[in-house]
Amino acid sequence: MGNSRRAFLSSALALGLGGVTVVVARAQSGSDGQEEGVVPVFTGGTELVVLHVTVADKDDRIVPDLKEDSFEIYENGVLQPIKLFRREDVPVSVGILVDNSGSMRDKRLKVNAAAVDFVKASNPDDEVFIVNFNDDAYLDSPFTNDIDRMQDALQRIDSRGGTAFYLAIQMSLDYLNEKAKHDKRVLLLITDGEDNASKPKLDLETLVRELQEQNNATTIYSIGLLSEEEKGSAKRAARAIRYITRATGGPSYFPETVDEVHSLTTQIAYDIRNQYTLAYTPTDLDSKGFREIKIELKGKAKKYKVRHRPGYYAQ
Incomplete structure (x- = not known):
């Protein structure tokens, strides 16, 4: 770690910010405010891949009111079952x-x-x-x-x-x-x-x-x-x-x-x-390397544009 990086982190420690945060995703079925459970976020060997998704029309106006059945998630070309769908601020x-x-x-x-x-x-x-x-x-x-x-x-x-x-x-x-x-x-x-x-x-x-x-x-x-x-x-x-x-x-x-x-x-x-949060458990938990993610919109929502991270590295 270089001197510049040490200086940045030491400034945080000097302000009394020690400690490590455990990162989790809160799984919620559907968008109707059902009870939440805590599930580890995916990174090589954990359970969920979490995506924050923006949907916009042809004029780049945000579309915030789609339902879960408007979305399909593909990983390396394989359809994935949606485990979490949320459209909350x-x-x-x-x-x-x-x-x-x-x-x-x-x-x-x-x-x-x-x-x-x-x-x-x-x-x-x-x-x-x-x-x-x-x-x-x-x-x-x-x-x-x-x-x-x-x-x-x-x-x-x-x-x-x-x-x-x-x-x-x-x-x-x-x-x-x-x-x-x-x-x-x-x-x-x-x-x-x-x-x-x-x-x-x-x-x-x-x-x-x-x-x-x-x-x-x-x-x-x-x-x-x-x-x-x-x-x-x-x-x-x-x-x-x-x-x-x-x-x-x-x-x-x-x-x-x-x-x-x-x-x-x-x-x-x-x-x-006004983003959507979607998550899935990969059907393939063994493959290593980069995994491509693609979200497709269905039905009347097909006319809209969707933006999300394009993939991740499984380790």
């Missing part, structure tokens, strides 16, 4: 990762305001942590639902240096795995460039594999404020951002101006609060 453990590199200096005030409005539009029982990153990544607020504390963390602006968003994501995953109390987990990444500062230099493929091997999958939503003046760098950044977010079942947004970030963050909050 459940609390989420959220990390907001904000680029604090030199090129963000003139954008941070509007980005900070949009991040706060994202939290205000989210479930009031969410827990949120704040990470600012440039050449390094800093946990400026551990988990909280105190808006004032979040605003204070976002205002710690020292815009300089490069962009280490791979490192920020990796360290945030560590923090979620150790400290998150909710089963549903999200990272919101706001950056204006390609990763050019992660130390040790992180390989994109390695980071994506780590995302797909988690005990409890985290969905990443990304907003890329990419410059038209640096076309080569912007294209590389966009490719990396899309690759990371698609691997987790999240979307990427590339607004033309920083003024659009506010509407995007409120849209993302609405998306998160």
